[in-house]
Amino acid sequence: MQINLITGISGSGKSVALRAFEDAGYDCVDNLPVALLANLIETLEKEKSDRVAVAIDARRGQTISELPTILEALRRHHDVRIIFLNADTNTLIQRFSETRRRHPLSGKTQETQETTLIEAIDKERSLLEPLRTQAHSIDTSNLPSHALRSWIQDLLKDKPQGLTVIFESFGFKKGLPSEADLVFDVRCLPNPHYDKALRPLSGKDQAVREFLEKISEVVSMEKDITAFIEKWLPHYIADGRSYLTVAIGCTGGQHRSVYLVTRLVEHFQAQKELAALQINFLTRHRELDSSPVKAA
Numbered sequence: 001m002q003i004n005l006i007t008g009i010s011g012s013g014k015s016v017a018l019r020a021f022e023d024a025g026y027d028c029v030d031n032l033p034v035a036l037l038a039n040l041i042e043t044l045e046k047e048k049s050d051r052v053a054v055a056i057d058a059r060r061g062q063t064i065s066e067l068p069t070i071l072e073a074l075r076r077h078h079d080v081r082i083i084f085l086n087a088d089t090n091t092l093i094q095r096f097s098e099t100r101r102r103h104p105l106s107g108k109t110q111e112t113q114e115t116t117l118i119e120a121i122d123k124e125r126s127l128l129e130p131l132r133t134q135a136h137s138i139d140t141s142n143l144p145s146h147a148l149r150s151w152i153q154d155l156l157k158d159k160p161q162g163l164t165v166i167f168e169s170f171g172f173k174k175g176l177p178s179e180a181d182l183v184f185d186v187r188c189l190p191n192p193h194y195d196k197a198l199r200p201l202s203g204k205d206q207a208v209r210e211f212l213e214k215i216s217e218v219v220s221m222e223k224d225i226t227a228f229i230e231k232w233l234p235h236y237i238a239d240g241r242s243y244l245t246v247a248i249g250c251t252g253g254q255h256r257s258v259y260l261v262t263r264l265v266e267h268f269q270a271q272k273e274l275a276a277l278q279i280n281f282l283t284r285h286r287e288l289d290s291s292p293v294k295a296a
Helices: 014-023 034-046 058-074 089-099 117-132 145-156 206-213 216-238 256-269 272-276
Strands: 002-008 027-030 051-055 079-086 136-139 163-171 182-185 243-250 279-285
Touching (some): 002 058, 002 117, 014 079, 014 145, 058 079, 079 117, 079 145, 089 117, 163 256, 182 216, 206 216, 206 256, 216 256
Parallel strands (some): 002 051, 079 136, 182 243
């Protein structure tokens, strides 16, 4: 059975992610008590279910500490994937302010003082840290709901076994992706933004590709990043990683980083020996994916 555990910080988009699984035909359960997870899987097995998504968060308090042990037992017989949704504290505060909802861990402390929102978020991060370190993490700070749904849909195409390498473009002006394992700064390369004809385009467009592929520094940067990843990828596999996020950043996340991510994915997907090692590759463009959805 494919078991997808959706967890993370309250306000980071777990409900959106769970609906994406539901739309894809998964059996979905929200806010399941930790102690009932094994019983749920046993019941679904008897019903011949083969795909399930379960959302569990820290509102259960200290019982969340039992979850890694339960998941380890489930992995002996099932494919288990953990998806951890995260966002920076300022974004979470803004979202709770907009929805006017209380944080699940807010309330009275032992000293009968009201827990502040920041204290509740910090406590939740601490409780969930053991899960975050073994999960596929998605930073939703600058990500609208439609982009998160799209990223989840891409993830569903991926096989839980083996290593999944995510190549993600981003703009430094909106901050580093918190889930990045490797970060390459390509702001030193010539910027198509200063060409008025190329400014409204992206690194996916042929005109931008032709502009960048003629620049020797861009070619050298691509070769260096490719060589680095090819050298160290076997070590990440040997380390037992399930996910590796390689983030390529330029100033705005529109031209240079998008171009290089596209080129890198094309290169690695063409390597047949990597497919034999069960390495899968996903593409994300944080700033392009975060753009408003255009009306039909």
